[in-house]
Amino acid sequence: MDLGIKGKRALVLASSQGLGLGIATKLCEEGADVLLCGRVEEKLAAAAGALTAAGPGKAGYVVVDLSDADAAATLYSAAREKLGGVDILVNNTGGPPPGTVDTPDSDLWRAQIETMLIRVIEITNLCVADMKASGWGRVLTIASSGVVQPISNLAMSNTIRSSLVGWSKSLSNEVASLGITVNMLLPGRIRTDRLKQLDAAAAKRTGKTVEEVSAAEQASIPAGRYGTVEDFGNVGAFLCSEAASYVTGGLIRCDGGSIRGV
Secondary structure, eight states: OOOSOTTOEEEESSOSSHHHHHHHHHHHHTTOEEEEEESOHHHHHHHHHHHHHHOSSOEEEEEOOTTSTTHHHHHHHHHHHHTSSOSEEEEOOOOOOOBOTTOOOHHHHHHHHIIIIIHHHHHHHHHHHHHHHHTOEEEEEEOOGGGTSOOTTBHHHHHHHHHHHHHHHHHHHHHGGGTEEEEEEEEOSBOSHHHHHHHHHHHHHHTOOHHHHHHHHHHTSTTSSOBOHHHHHHHHHHHTSGGGTTOOSOEEEESTTOOOOO
16 A cells, blocks of 8 residues: 655654654655654664665654753754654654652652653644644654553553643644644554563562563463564554544554453
8 A cells, every 4th residue: 555655754753763663664665754863873873774775765863862851942953954844743752660650759750741741742833833834744642552551560651641642632633624633553562672671670570580471461462462563663654644644533552452441
């Protein structure tokens, strides 16, 4: 299927590896030009070089830390300089440390809210202005299946990412008539470095081996396996496409059926 995004300009946050890079890869394969961002220049340079070499889209990058107060302005300025504007925005952030709701460190809560919530809203507001001007746009925010079914020992993630649900739905209602779709993509257990960290934390907490934790988790998923970054990237690219022009305001799961609710 031709997703109809050849020549579109995409800014993908936290995309030097993992889920962000998975979506960026698929967008580039469909002919979109992509701007990667992250904190480690070596990873970004390698990823951008590989994407450009594979084509047909081109990839550049900007080094930025989303915890910085001026990160949104830095990202938008770089997108204007390197891409000429933004047609597709993929919001993605790293996850906070595991823990329960009684985590006493208020400064940690504030820092994570700044990075995972405020920064996403700020960069989206800047990029949506371009989309309104062109009459076409896609905003896709990567969250977690924890916004539907809270995940044990990830209270901070469950809380902050759930705040994005109301924001995303509100924005979708405001811009749908302008040719802009706004959706959230909810990963389940996708094989990334983050998943390895979570399995390791669960193993330490329960006294089991990492292999035992992983086997039990996969057995609990109806699909019987962890997802791949390619699985996730395929869904993300579709939601950013022309083909998905009538899909907006949604929470789309990519979880192998692990969420039990309807």
